Amino acid sequence: MNKHVDKLINQGVDLGIQQLQGHINPVNTFNELLTLYKDVSVTIETEKTKRVQIIAEKEAKIETIRAQRDFFMEYLKKTFDERSTNFSKLFEVIDDALENNNIQQLALGLDSLNKLAAESPFKVIADINMLQNALENKTEFEF
Amino acid sequence: MYSEKLENLINHALADGVLTGKEKQVLLRNAEAEGIDPDEFEMVLEARLYEKTNKKAKDKNYDKFESLIEEIKSSFPINGLIATKKGGVFDNFHNKITGRQAYLDYKEAKQLKTDSEAKYKECSEKTAEIQRGLNQSIEEYGRRKLETLKRTLGVFLSYLQRMEQKYKESYYELMDGCDFPKAYVVELGQLNMNNNELLKTAITTGGFTYAAVAGVPTAVMAGVTAIGAASTGTSISLLSGAAKINAIMAWLGGGTLAAGGGGIAAGTVVLAGITYTVTGVVAIAATGLMASSIMAKKLTQAQTYSSEVEIACEKMETSWVAMDGIKQRVNELMDITMNVYDKCIIQLSYLEPIVADFNTQSKEHVLIFQKTALLVKSMSELAKTPLFGDDMNLSKDSEAIVTKTRKILNTEL
Numbered sequence: 001m002n003k004h005v006d007k008l009i010n011q012g013v014d015l016g017i018q019q020l021q022g023h024i025n026p027v028n029t030f031n032e033l034l035t036l037y038k039d040v041s042v043t044i045e046t047e048k049t050k051r052v053q054i055i056a057e058k059e060a061k062i063e064t065i066r067a068q069r070d071f072f073m074e075y076l077k078k079t080f081d082e083r084s085t086n087f088s089k090l091f092e093v094i095d096d097a098l099e100n101n102n103i104q105q106l107a108l109g110l111d112s113l114n115k116l117a118a119e120s121p122f123k124v125i126a127d128i129n130m131l132q133n134a135l136e137n138k139t140e141f142e143f
Numbered sequence: 144m145y146s147e148k149l150e151n152l153i154n155h156a157l158a159d160g161v162l163t164g165k166e167k168q169v170l171l172r173n174a175e176a177e178g179i180d181p182d183e184f185e186m187v188l189e190a191r192l193y194e195k196t197n198k199k200a201k202d203k204n205y206d207k208f209e210s211l212i213e214e215i216k217s218s219f220p221i222n223g224l225i226a227t228k229k230g231g232v233f234d235n236f237h238n239k240i241t242g243r244q245a246y247l248d249y250k251e252a253k254q255l256k257t258d259s260e261a262k263y264k265e266c267s268e269k270t271a272e273i274q275r276g277l278n279q280s281i282e283e284y285g286r287r288k289l290e291t292l293k294r295t296l297g298v299f300l301s302y303l304q305r306m307e308q309k310y311k312e313s314y315y316e317l318m319d320g321c322d323f324p325k326a327y328v329v330e331l332g333q334l335n336m337n338n339n340e341l342l343k344t345a346i347t348t349g350g351f352t353y354a355a356v357a358g359v360p361t362a363v364m365a366g367v368t369a370i371g372a373a374s375t376g377t378s379i380s381l382l383s384g385a386a387k388i389n390a391i392m393a394w395l396g397g398g399t400l401a402a403g404g405g406g407i408a409a410g411t412v413v414l415a416g417i418t419y420t421v422t423g424v425v426a427i428a429a430t431g432l433m434a435s436s437i438m439a440k441k442l443t444q445a446q447t448y449s450s451e452v453e454i455a456c457e458k459m460e461t462s463w464v465a466m467d468g469i470k471q472r473v474n475e476l477m478d479i480t481m482n483v484y485d486k487c488i489i490q491l492s493y494l495e496p497i498v499a500d501f502n503t504q505s506k507e508h509v510l511i512f513q514k515t516a517l518l519v520k521s522m523s524e525l526a527k528t529p530l531f532g533d534d535m536n537l538s539k540d541s542e543a544i545v546t547k548t549r550k551i552l553n554t555e556l
Binding site: 039040043044047048050051054055057058061062065066068069072073076080083084087091094095098101103106107110113114117118120121122 | 244322436439440442443446447450453454457458460461464465467468471472475476478479482483486490510513514517518520521524525528
C-alpha cells in the first residue's frame with residue numbers, strides 16, 4: 001500500500017481508538033458513521049457515473065476522429081494513385097513530343113504537367129467542415 | 144519495583160479496581176516496614192489504580208464496538224446470506240470505512256496517470272520523429288529545386304545573354320518567334336536572381352524549406368533580401384516549413400496539443416495534485432470514508448486526463464496520416480522536377496554548341512531552342528509551385544503565417 005495513505009489511515013486509526021477510549025458514545029458514533037457513510041456512498045456513486053460518462057464521450061470522440069482519419073487516408077491514397085497515373089501519362093506525351101519534334105504537343109504536355117503539379121492534392125479536404133458534413137451525411141465520394 | 148511480598152499485596156488490593164481505606168493502610172504499613180517513603184508509595188499506588196480502572200473502561204468500549212460491527216454485519220443480509228462475501232454490502236462498507244476503497248481508487252488513479260503519461264510521451268515522440276523526417280524531406284526537396292533551377296534556368300539565361308549580344312535589335316524578335324516574349328524573359332531573369340539569392344543563404348536561413356513550401360518568388364521585391372538578412376529571428380520561423388506544417392496539423396486537429404492545447408496541460412495540472420493529503424483526520428471510520436470520497440473524485444480526474452490523452456493520441460495519429468500525405472506531395476513534386484530536369488539537361492547539351500552560331504533560319508536550331516525553352520519554362524513553373532495550393536484553406540493560425548510571410552516577401556506566395 002502507498003506509504004502515505006497507509007500512514008494517514010494509521011493516524012486515523014490511532015485517533016479513532018483514542019476517541020473510542022471513553023470519550024465517544026458507541027451508539028452515537030455508529031449513527032454518525034452511517035450518515036457519513038451514506039453521504040460518501042452518494043459521492044462515490046456520482047463519481048462512478050461521471051467516469052462512465054467521460055469514457056462514453058471519449059469513445060464517441062475517438063470514433064469520429066478515426067472516421068475522419070480513415071476517410072483522409074482513403075482520400076490521399078486514391079488521390080495520389082490517380083495523380084501518379086496522370087503524371088505518367090503526361091510524361092509519355094512529353095517524351096513522345098520530344099522524340100517526334102512536336103512542339104505543340106510538347107507545349108501542351110508540359111503545360112498540363114505544370115497545371116496538375118500546381119493543383120493541390122489536398123484541395124478537396126481543404127475545408128474540414130466539408131469533411132465533417134460528408135461524414136455526417138454519409139456522402140460517398142467518387143474519385 | 145518493590146519486594147515480591149509487597150507487589151502481591153498491591154495486586155490483590157487493586158484486583159477489583161477499588162482501593163478501600165483498610166487496604167491502603169495495610170499497604171502503607173508494609174511499605175514503611177521495608178523502608179519506602181510513604182508519600183512516594185502513595186503516589187505510585189494512585190497511578191496503578193488509575194491504570195487499572197482505565198483499562199477496564201477501554202475493554203468495555205471495545206466490547207461494545209465489536210458488538211456494533213457484528214450488528215452491522217447481521218443487518219445487511221443478501222438473499223438470506225450474511226453479506227461478508229467479497230463484493231457484498233458489508234464488503235463495500237468495509238472498503239469505504241477502512242479506507243480500502245480510497246486505496247483502490249488511488250491505485251487506479253495513479254495507474255491511469257502513469258499509463259496516460261507514458262502513452263502521451265510515446266505518441267509525442269513518434270509525432271516529433273515523423274515531423275523531423277518530413278521536414279528533412281521538405282528541405283531536401285527545396286535544395287534540389289533551387290539547385291536544378293540554377294543548372295537549367297541559370298544556364299539557359301546565360302545562353303540567352305550571349306544570343307542577345309549577338310543579335311542586339313533582333314534578339315527579342317527571335318524570342319517572340321520562339322514563343323518567348325520579352326516580359327517572360329525578364330520574369331525568368333528575376334526568378335533566377337531570387338533563386339541564386341536563396342541558394343546563397345539557404346543553409347543559414349531556412350531558404351530550402353521556404354523554397355519547397357512557398358515556391359521560389361518571381362517578383363522584384365525585397366523578399367529574397369529579407370530571407371537572406373534574417374539569419375535568426377521570427378521571420379525565419381515564419382518562413383520555415385515546420386510552422387506551416389504545424390498549422391496544417393492544427394487544422395487537422397493533431398497539432399493542437401503541440402501548439403499548447405489545453406487538454407493535456409489542464410490534465411497535468413489536475414493530476415499534479417493527485418498526491419493524497421488529508422489534514423482533518425477525525426476518527427478511524429471517518430478517515431476511511433473521507434479518503435474514499437476524495438479518492439473517488441481523484442479517480443474521476445484521472446479518468447478525464449486519461450480520456451484527454453487518448454483523444455490527443457488519436458488526433459496525433461491523424462496528424463501522422465496528414466504528414467504522410469504531405470510527404471507524398473513532396474515526393475511527387477520531387478519526382479516531377481527531377482524528371483523534367485533530366486530532359487532539360489539533355490536539351491541544354493544540344494543548345495550549348497549552337498549558341499555561338501545560332502541561326503534563326505535553321506529549323507533544327509529553332510527546334511532545339513524551342514524544346515529547351517519549353518522545358519526551362521516548365522522547370523521555372525515547377526520551381527514557383529508551392530507545396531500546398533492557394534486553395535488550401537488552412538486554419539486562422541496558418542492564414543496568419545501566410546499573411547505575415549507575404550508581408551515579409553511583399554509578394555504573393
